[in-house]
Amino acid sequence: MRSAISATLPRNPHFDDSRVVWSDAFSGMYEPVAYDEQFDDQWRLFLERKTGFCDHTGVETSDEYIDDRIAELTGVKDVLYRRKWGPLASTVARLSGRTARQERRGVGGRLWLEPKFSLQFFEGKRCLDAGCGAGRWTKTLKSLGGNMKSIDVSSHGIESTRRFHDDVSKCSIFDIPSRSELHRAFDFTLCWGVVMCTHDPRAAFSAVASTVKEGGALYLMVYAPTYHTSPQVLEWRARYHRECRTFEERLQFAYSIADRPENAINLLDMLNTFYNWTIPLDVCTEWFRAEGFKDVVLLNRNEPHACGLHMLGTKS
């Protein structure tokens, strides 16, 4: 495990310039950081099954959690479970305590997506999970028949996602422009929680958008200027980055502010990254339009207290 956190960091827009809400006028103004390191300890601790880094909506890849992800995307519950148990599914669910575990599986929140994808939507489609992390969305789309490719810069993320299929590569989204095999190659690209953690979300979006074929769709999740611009989050992030000198100290800090230890990864996701931009809806909508997408929808417009934007567009 790395211990000392590098002291020589580039200018931080949030702490040095009081900029938390992204504007495209900032494009090109900030420097990349070691993206391959930022999440790597999280995914390593996930693989080690450390409390707070697994059994959580935001990361877990076991079938019970993937059934939750499938239900969020499609509205259809217990797909994998019913595939496994067939007509015995409801009896086994009752006897095994699956139903009772439902509440614990809610740690980290639920999605409010509308419209839902049909159960058949991903079948046979060439799909890219850009910034796949430990692979929860890769496994979800694959379970629904998607022909997956997954990329990430974290070695442990790659190791985790390789448990589900072979077409997994270590690749930064900023390197997509030089990877011609990724251009216009996908019917569906999902980029969840990645572009806002970079020095240039606009450039990151453009790279990810270039992977979508004509007629294909792009699903983007970024933070909205709500919870993540709150004084509480900004104070936590400042303490995490300025006062905690080692990864161990940072981990302790995350546990200390978590409502329960099982929720540590939720906090680390927002504390850990050097960049934690929030993106206004109109800026995001304009990104889609400028990259040739139409029918752009905010899928979680009905979500109360939404801290993220879930956007879908189709490339024309």
Ligand SMILES: C[S@@+](CC[C@H](N)C(=O)[O-])C[C@H]1O[C@@H](n2cnc3c(N)ncnc32)[C@H](O)[C@@H]1O
């Ligand atoms: C918040 S996690 C989300 C993981 C996954 N999309 C999910 O929803 O479970 C962000 C992921 O993006 C990856 N990432 C960050 N910067 C990246 C970059 N420049 N290129 C590719 N992946 C990147 C991180 O390694 C991490 O796995």
